[in-house]
Amino acid sequence: MRCLKHLYVTDPRADKQRIQETKGGLLKGSYCWILKNDLFQRFRDDPQSRLLWIKGDPGKGKTMLLCGIIDELEKESAKRLSYFFCQATEAQLSSATGVLRGLIYHLILQQPSLISYVRAKYDIPEEKPFESINAWVSLTDIFMDMLNDPALEDVVLIVDALDECKTKNSELLDFIFKSPSRIKWIVSSRNHCPDIGHRVRNATQTAKLCLEDIESTISEAVDGYIRHKVDQLTREKNYDDKLRHAVQHYLMSHANGTFLWVALVCKELADPRVPRRHMLTKLASFPAGLNQLYERMMEHIINSDDADLCKQILAIASVVYSPVTLKELISLVESLEEFDQDELKEIIGSCGSFLTLQKGVIYFVHQSAKEYLLDKASNQIVPSGTAHQHHTIFSRSLLVMSRSLRRDMYDLHHPGTSIDDIRQPEPNPLASVRYSCLYWVDHLSAAISDRTSIPIDDLQDDGTAHQFLSKKYLYWLEALSLLGSIPKGVVAMTKLETLLKGSEGTLLLDFVRDARRFILAHGRVIGNAPLQAYASALTFSPRRSVTRRLFKGEEPSWIVAKPTIAEDSDACLETLEGHDGGVNWVVFSPDGQRLASASRDKTLKVWNATTGHCTATLEGHHGWVHSVVFSPDGQRLASASRDGTVKIWNATTGHCTATLEGHHGWVHSVVFSPDGQRLVSALRDRTVKMWDVGTGHYQVTLEAHGGGVRSVVFSPDGQRLASASHDGTVKIWNATTGQ
Incomplete structure (x- = not known):
């Protein structure tokens, strides 16, 4: 089903399997203690219990504990279970939108009738509700409606590593605590997560399970895990009883209740290159503590024959925005081009135990491994700084894309071929450059944080960026379409234009501005049919468009009578369409990232x-919406309507949080005070009303005008108000006394 395909961001079941395989399998003895834990039992059995927060230091086994809980709860056939594993190193697995997409997707697989909630939002014309840049409002609406479905009973939702959700984490927490009370949540995180802790302390029917508070229980579980791993080593390495006992004793006395430490040490002991006679010497070289173990692993890498290659690979893995495949890694590291896949796997295996390879994708064995490299070992793997490493990836990305990108990479031939009808060829010509296509501008932007890292010609006319775009821009757009990532191109061109501030009059800036117009105007069509690029x-672009002139040779020769198109683009950068009536008001958010519009069609839209793209349509007014305004922090919207009400909305979720009634007639405009604590409305009945935003209570009415009041504004210090009226006057008021 098409909408389910577009909803898909990951299959949590596959993620769970990958995690368990990476960690050597799920051992029941390592998690079965939770089933007897009083706190967990109360949470599971009490219908009023809403949330269980499991927290602990890195390596304490939180993820595998949740895997075990999932397995046990899945045995209860009456339960509807959905889960998601956050991962900071993967953009789509570290955002709140990704979490909701994964949870919704998994629930629909179990109860297909729930697809109706997704389809209702998906079928809205001209909307792209699941694009990561605009998805949050649509997804929260879908999921909230789904969770309120009375047919969905006994639901448990599990989110692992909530602290690794880096985008909209606070909004995700809001959603969790606002979800229906009958929904149970289990979340895990590290200890130092003040936002989660604050919400748990201030919420009812929640419980906190700190693994450090049950140290003896965790130590027993780790000891059981050690016995299991030593049994494996005994079989594989033919230990005698004396050696077996010595290894087990050392591990138990140095593990400090940390599963990850045991797993990393046992992985090295299992290396075929470690003979049994050297086992005790090898064992004694492993210090207690994760950071100390990472330090030893780093020393081993530095002294190895593959030190330079390993450091290059670790440097790449530490700064990429998404885990890369082996093919993508080769394209990003020139010195790896001479190696075949098997040799490359050996080299990755030489990177200590920092990395693991799963189905051709390179992952960190644990988030703490990446943090160690960037915080403690950055001078060894990125001696010139992370900005320089970002620039290296940017430069290599342009090189490999210039080599690989061409017209019609999938040999589609027909320009009308729909993206839904395209089958990925084998071998895939985009396999090695996928990462570069998606993230080259992001790495350039990160590199510019340190101007000394950027050669002077990169952002100049005829520099590397200019040469790439002038020769490959359309091929890059085709590639983005094939990758389902046209919105990424819009963001990239906008970011590149921002980087070129101060470069007025340059050919590169002129091209980038035109390229942004081009993708905004035609991106939807190209996204649906790649060869329409x-x-x-081209055919419907202005004749003097920089993009059209540079790629004139790509225009279709079979179009004989070409349409009459303006010579130049007009001053308008973009037209936002979607309202069914006149638009009365428009306003930017304080950060400039969003727009809000108020219309005679009784709706507001956030763009x-x-x-x-329209990110949300806010419905609830019963008359024209005259004006809309963002709160100073950008978190709320207030709208004034002909229906005599002012509504306050959550600007992120799009939910109406309050309706202010008591106006006698149309409300023309509304404004927040600079501190966001008060709201003032201007009325047709010749009055101005002041409200307390926190309580929604009316405070005072200001009367003196002889005609309807059209607008009102606070002074920057919030001490005064000015109102404009049809009576031909402007009045200034004391905002405290109303005089």
Whole structure:
């Protein structure tokens, strides 16, 4: 089903399997203690219990504990269970939108009738509700409606490593605590997560399980895990009883209740290159503590024959925005081009135990491993700084894309071929450059944080970026379409234009501005049919468009009578369409990232100011919406309507949080005070009303105008108000006394 395919971001079941395989399998003895834990039993059995927060230091086994809980709860056939594993190193697994997409997807697989909630939002014309840049409002609406479905009973939702959700983490927590009370949540995180802790302390029917508070229980579980691992080593390495006992004793006395430490040490002991006669010497070289173990692993790498290659690989893995495949790694590291896949796997195996390879994708064995490299070993793996490493990836990305990108990479031939009808060829010509296509501008932006890292020609006319775009821009757009990532191109061009501030009059800036117009105008069509980049997109671009002139040779020769198109683009950068009536008001958010519009069609719309996509339609008014305003922190919207009400909305979720009634007639405009604590409305009945935003209570009415009041504004210090009226006057008021 198409909408389910577009909803998909990951299959949590596959993630769980990958995690368990990476960690050597799920051992029941390592988690079965939780089933007897009083706190867990109360949470599981009490219908009023809403949330269980499991927290602990890195390596304490939180993820595998949740895997075990999942297995046990899945045995209860009456339960509907959905789960998600956050991962900071993967962009789609470290965002709140990714979490909701994964949870919704997994629930639908179990109860297919729930797809109706997704389809209701998906089928709205001109909307892209699941694009990561605009998805949050649509997804929260879908999921909230789904969770309120009375047919969905006995639901448990599990989110692992909530602290690794880096995008919209606070909004995700809001959603969790606002979800229906009958829904149970289990979340895990590290100890130092003040936002989670604050919400748990201030919420009812929640419980906190700190693994450090049950040290003896965790130590027993770790000891059981050690016995299991030593049994494996005994079989594989033919230990005698004396050696077996010595290894087990050392591990138990140095593990400090940390599963990850045991796993990393046992992985090295299992290396075929470690003979049994050297086992005790090898064992004694492992210090207690994760950071100390990581330090030893780093020393081993530095002294190895593959030291330079390993450091290059670790440097790449530490700064990429998403885990890379072996093919992508080769494209990013020139010195790896001479190696075949088997040799490359050996080299990755030489990177200590920092990395693991799963189905051709390179992952960190644990988030703490990445943090160690960046915090403690950055001078060894990125001696010139992370900005320089970002620039290296940027430069290699341009090189490999310039080599690989061409017209019609999938040999589609027909410009009308729909993206839904395309089958990925084998071998896939985009396999090695996928990462570069998606993230080259992000690495350039990160590199510019240190200007000394950027050669002077990179962002100049005829520099590396200019040469790439002038020769490969349309091919890059085709590739983004094939990768399902046209919105990424819009963001990239916007970011590149921002990087070029101060470069007025340069050919590169002119091109980037035109390229952004081009993708905004034609991105939807190209996203649906990749080869339209060369057909309708060029044909319907202004004749003097920089993009059209540079790629004139790509225009279709079979179009004989070409349409009459303006010579130049007009001053308008973009037209946002979607309202069914006149638009009365528009306002930017304080950070400039969003727009809000108020319309005679009785709705408000929130737009992404970069892509031009509508992110939410707010419905609830029963008359024209005259005006809309963002709160100073950008978290709320207030709207004034002809229906005589002011509504306050959550600007992220789109939910109406309050309706202020008591106006006698139309409300023309509304404004927040600079501190966001008060709201003032201007009325047709010749009055101005002041409200307390926190309580929604009316405070005072200001009367003196002889005609309807059209607008009102606070002074920057919030001490005064000014109101404008049809009576031809402007009045200034004391905002405290109303005089």
